[in-house]
Amino acid sequence: MQNHSVEMRGIVKRFGAVTASDQVDFSANAGEIHALLGENGAGKSTVMSMLSGVYRADEGELFIHGKLAKIRSPKDAASLGVGMVFQNFRLVQSLTAAENIVLGEKSSFWRGSKWLKNKHLEIEALAERFGLKFPVDCPIWQLSVGEQQRVEIVKTLYRGADIIILDEPTSVLTPGEAEQLFETLKVMKHAGKTVIMTTHKMKEVMASSDRISVMRKGKMIATLNTAQTDELELARLMVGREVTISRQEREATQGEALLIVRNLDVAADHGRKALDGLSLTVNEGEIVGVAGVAGNGQKELAEVLTGLRTWRSGEIIFDGSPVKAASVRGAIDSGISHVPENRMKSGLAGRLGSVDNLLFKSYRSEEHSKLGFLKAAKNRSWSRELVERFNVKTPELDTPVQQMSGGNQQKLLFAREVSHNPKLMVAVHPTQGLDVGAAAGVHELLMELRGSGSGVLLISEDLDELLQLSDRILVIYNGSILGESDHENADRERIGLLMAGIQNREESAV
Structure with a gap:
């Protein structure tokens, strides 16, 4: 019998009337990389949350390790050698990498500089061993997203974990950084660690894992050897139907220039230059993808175009008219919709229900209010129609949206933005953290917008998504567009190099 490092038998977890985990059996072995797949709401995060x-x-x-365990808190899990690296990092931005890693050790900051210097050396050696180098004495806010993830992994290893859970680990990484991460996972595997990885990216699952477990609707559907399956079978198991995951077929729909940006300079929150002479064009009936590592100006570009941030110099022309100043109301009224990067921080109000969230941009209109009073019955009927049209699954219209799965939150957000028949959709990481089924639904919505003549600016770090959907792909680096490819001639390797700031292959060999 296999000596599993982790074994879960008949695991049940209920949240009120909802059974999130229904008699789940799961096991993982020492020295293996085990991928856990499932749609949002399938229960995989719940299972890993119980393990951690x-x-x-x-x-x-x-x-x-074969012994019955009672895990009642993260402290219990850590004492048994279980550590979890969350998709949203849990780091103190003002502290250095080393300080974050030793944070929590008894009286850690009262032991003097010599003690901390020794810890620096210990942390550097651990990072070197697993191929996770980063500047240990830099504050977290100065590190790239990839470096912050390395800090999180080293923090877990430093605290003695031999069972490491990684939640959507490549969602914020470039292709090159993702490859480096997989090399690290292999080192961890050869060191006898158990690595459990939740992800929705099929190619990465196939390239990095030894075994794959698939959950659907709270149940464990199958556990497969990676070498004996393929992407299409995994997608079918996850969603219970056939899913197309190849490049989208497209008819030419391109019309006149809709958005023209020329020589745009924009400052970031800390005063540095976020956009540096950036220029781009989006046409009617066209999806323009923007590829790049997080922190190269994508956030600021989206905020400028949607009226959330002003610009220092440059020119923005939308639908034939110059944009004079930053204005959220002006962007909405001119026909620009926005799906932000963090749907629960700046897209939806988590404690409110579907009706209120759908009304955020249109409650002032005559259709939804009269003399300052909302038309409650009409708005509720309108909201129900949108929820049904976009297949948003929620127990009630008044159920707080924070209780919905990520996929359903995103569909609700799209329902609101698409209901305004936008001329331009600015979509930032629209499928981040979504499973293949929910992502496919988002992709269909973007293609429908394109087909109706709307322009789409798709900002994403998922290169597969960009290659699948975009008519043109622009690469942003240090606030400027470094290169451009059309749909037919897009080259993954070249785009990956441009994302790292390398403009030709010769540079990469230096």
Whole structure:
């Protein structure tokens, strides 16, 4: 019998009337990379949260290295050698990398500079061993997203974890950084660690894992050897139907220039230059993808175009008219819709229900209010039609949207933005953290917008998504457009090099 490092038997977790984990059996071995797949709401995050001590199971048994374990808190999990690296990093931005890693050790900041210097050396050696180098004495806010992820992984290893759970680990990485991460996972595997990875990126699952477990609707559907399956079978198991994951077929729909940006200079929050002479064009009936590593100006570009941020110099022309100043209301009224990067921070109000969230941009209109009073019955009927049209799954219209799965939150956000028949959609990481089924639904919506003659500016770090959807791909680096490719001639390797700031292959060999 296989000696599993992790074994979960008959695990049940209920949230009120909803059973998120229904008699789940799961096991992972020492020295393997095990991928856990499933649609949003399938229960995979719940299962991993019970393993890492965030939730407690209502029923079932959990074994660590063959011994029955009671994990009631993250502290219990850590004491058993279980560590989790969350998709949203849990780091103190003002502290250095080393200080974040030792944070929590008894009296850690009262032991003097010699003690901390020794810790620096210890952390550097650990990072070097697993191929996770980063500047240990730099504040977290000065590190790239990839470096911050390395800090999180080293923090887990430093605290003695031999079972490491990674939540959507490549969602913010360039192709090159993702490859480096997979090399690290292989080193961890050869060191006897158990690596459990949740992700929605099929190519990465196939390239990096030894085994794959698939969940659907709270149940464990299958566990497969990676070498004996393929992407299409995995997609079918996840969503219960056939899913197309190849490049989108397209008819020519391109019309006149809709958005023209010339020589745009924009400052970031800390005063540095975020956009540096950036120029681009989006035409009617066209999806223009923007590829780049996080922190190269994508956030500021989206904020300028949607009226959230002003610019220092340059010119923006939308639908034939110059844009004079930053104005959210002006952007909405001119026909620009926005799907922001963080749907729960700047897209939706988590404690409110679907009706209120759908009304955010249109509650002042005559259709939805009269003399300052909302038309409650009409608005509720309108909201129900949108929820049904966009297949948003929610128990009730008044259910707080924070209780919905990520995929359904995103569909609700798209329902609101698309309902205004936008001339331009600015979509920032629209499928980040979504499973293949939910992502396919978002992709269909973007293609429908394109087909209706709307322009789409798709800002994403998922190169597969950009290659699949974009008519043109622009690469942004240090606030400027470094290169451009059309749909037919897009080259993954060249785009990856441009994302790293390398303009030709010769430079990469230097």
